[in-house]
Amino acid sequence: MQRVDNWVTRFEENVIALLLAAMTIVTFTQVVARYGFNSGWTGALELTRILFAWLILFGMSYGVKMGTHLGVDAIIRLFPAPIFRILAIFGALCGVAYAVILLHSDWLQWFGISTRGGAIDYWSRMYRIGIGLDDLRYPELVQETFGTQERVQRWIAYLILPVGLALFAFRCAQAAWQIFTGKREMMIAAHEAEELVAENKNVLKD
Amino acid sequence: MEAGVLFIMVLGLLFLGVPIAIALGLSSVLTIAFFSQDSMSSVALQLFTASQNYTLLAIPFFILASAFMSTGGVARRIIRFAIACVGHLRGGMAIAAVFSCMLFAALSGSSPATVVAIGTIAIAGMRQVGYTKEFAAGVIANAGTLGILIPPSIVMVVYAAATDVSVGRMFLAGVIPGLVAGFLLMAAIYVNARIKNMPKQPFGGLGEVASAAGEAGFGLLLIVIILGGIYGGIFTPTEAAAVAAVYSFLIAIFIYRDMGPLKGVPMRKDGEALGAAILRNVWLTVVYFLPGCVHSDTRKVLVDASKTTVMLMFIIVNALLFAHTLTAERIPQAITDWMIGAGFTWFTFLIAVNILLLIGGQFMEPSGLLLIVAPVVFPIGMALGVDPIHLGIIMVVNMEIGMITPPIGLNLFVTSGITGMSLVQVVRAAAPFVLILFIFLILVTYVPALSTWLPYSLMGPELVTRTG
């Protein structure tokens, strides 16, 4: 089980690292193309922005798993341990609620709340209509070989929205369970440099 | 009513230990569900839109550049250069520490990174020559805040994204205030050092200055690339950030070699002829180029930078969702009308902004806070005739002060973490210098020219109107 988990972590890390590397390389080559070859690729900016969204929306669940999402722990730490644990579970469940409502909110109507739709509805509408992105097109070779439309469909770019939210809900639920069973203290990091400090913990201590 | 519920919900969730991003996101989602006719599908649409914001695209690149530049060797080289320049003054080591923070701030967009990179070396160095640990920690915690004032700065990018002002002008606007804040800190140390007769270092000679500058030069060239590139018209701020990331990678792997496949391989071996050394290094660079790209050290930097990006961006994206909810419910407009009706002038308005941000800075991550406050404060500021760039610099300086004031201050945590001092000790150590930053805040608030003169003389005025 531990081995599978390590493998999954490595996979997640490789994905976010590759997304960041790809964004950097695409943007950098645009600058080179402009000055070195006086040319450019119109789709580059849109591709970079989609990769950026993928990085955030895929990475957010990884952040839950690694406990990097920031929060304020000063106040809940004032409470006795059992209440602290309940609040920590509450924090994780808020994450589940956030992702589940965003995924699909029609079920809130049972409680008399008038709302509808969500990421799944948004994605499936785009899938049905099949409209293309602004600038990003299939290479002509792909268009000819596979007979695709000219522009890359929006639903392909937006796929990460339902997928990322579902992963996020799963990781938050997992965190709630881990806190409940005592395997984890809480879901949040108290400040953004926690890891940086951990790596340099007390390097200057007497 | 909706505004009240929204703000109370965010604060309530925040204090119950819910992650900042989720406190913002869930409040927005619930507000839309309960009070608005909008569908949740359009909130999902907003989430994706926020995640691909063009202006914010510079953030991951600056984080990546900073991650490559934080891998040890760069900070050491910068400190050597700073000591060579100012170490011989009375209080020289401490002045050099501030100077190092200023230089590192010009490579990095974040304050804690500056504190860790410079602090771990400079605090030890100051102690060796006889400063107390408290004094050294106080100096670094404060000077480290310059990370977000001296360009590049992640917080400035966030402000630009929230208010639609230009990143380039914001960066330029930070230069003079950054220098002034640095010199104020250095002057305070110098005066203090003269009174207390603090130690000074022997002057290493111009040779040492030149040699140290040569070594640090590859790192410091990044400042030239970023600022020169933007103002020289070579690229946009986002492109500048990407170029900075690639440049930092090349420097870290192939020049400084503190990491990667060439780690420990000298640029010039003992007794090697210059020509032979150049040939060998070119050869090494070619042969090890691909291995350098896929080396485990490179992967680690990429993973770390992506993690930091995700952590920051998840907050930012949800803060944008929150800001969008405010706008869709027309809340900023209502607050603007009320404040103008209440007779605020630009002078009293800026005091209110300072107080609001100083309090908010205690609980919120700076970029998240900025994104919530800016949509409300910016239109009021514009209506009262405050300059958009000036307002941005005021906000950044407030964020700086928030980082070194209790109860919650990022630089306090980081300094306490690396020194092993308690939070209370760090707070006490930093306090005298915080006073200087407060004086600096008043200066920046009521002397707009400090912020606006440089960007406007180089790039022309910021236009608030927009057309398609």
Add this chain to the structure above:
Amino acid sequence: DCDDGEMVIKFSHVVAGSGHPKGDAATLLAKRVNEEMNGKACMQVFPNSQLFDDDKVMEALLLGDVQLAAPSLSKFEAYTLKYRLFDLPFLFNDLSSIDRFAASEPGKELLNSMTDVGFVGLGYWSSGMKQFSANKPLLLPTDAAGLKFRIQTSDVAEAMIAAMGANAQKLAFKEVYGALQTGVVDGQENSWSNIYTQKFFEVQDGITETNHQLLAYLLVTSDEWLNGLEPDVRDQFLTIVNEVTTSANAAVAGQEAENRQKILDAGSEIRVLTPEQRKAWVDAMKPVWDKFRGDIGEDLIEAAQAANSPS
């Protein structure tokens, strides 16, 4: 604020609420709807991209969270290639042509050509004729050779820039001034009002009065929403829309002339093309027309050209 029982009509656009032809037209439309349809409908205008940018607003229309938008005409080639018509350089001679084209049968049909995707056009809102400017005098298309131009990207616009032997660059609108000043790009194309309000003239070597293209927007809504309205409500709404479109378009010419004069007053040079020079531009653009003729359809091109002369 809207009363209970009123149908809410949200109009999201990307320019300022006033001082820009589109912003003014949207404000006027809201004023009339709120006065004349009081009790039935209530229009809220969200200017300055407060809600959505031009790209995402189309999706928001389909989701039913926004009812009106007015993106630039060149945005619509993503849904039907026929909209490439408006990007053809030197198609319309002046601002008045668009109203005549809109009144023609092909012009009306074009408004309804995107119902398969779910959009309906309600009217063409013009904003001005586009002029070229660069950091050197442009009198002939060959003067532009080798320069980098910021354009609102579309395939046709790129082909147009290529036909001049120049390079097209995509840039966010707010980056343009800085990019022109520092030389990231050498030139741009825009209406007199945009050139004046964005101060582009300050950082260019004069403006060439090419009138090469119509800068216009399509007032658009969703098919689903429009057809869901009660017939009498829909008729009243469409009547107001048509009247506002006509009066807004009529006001644009005056604003454009005013801003053109302000650029002159600011000491910038405006170069007027001689008939021979203009012919050189038109000739240079022939390959562009030929390339996209098939996508657009001959009937539309003919209708547009016929709109150039008052009937």
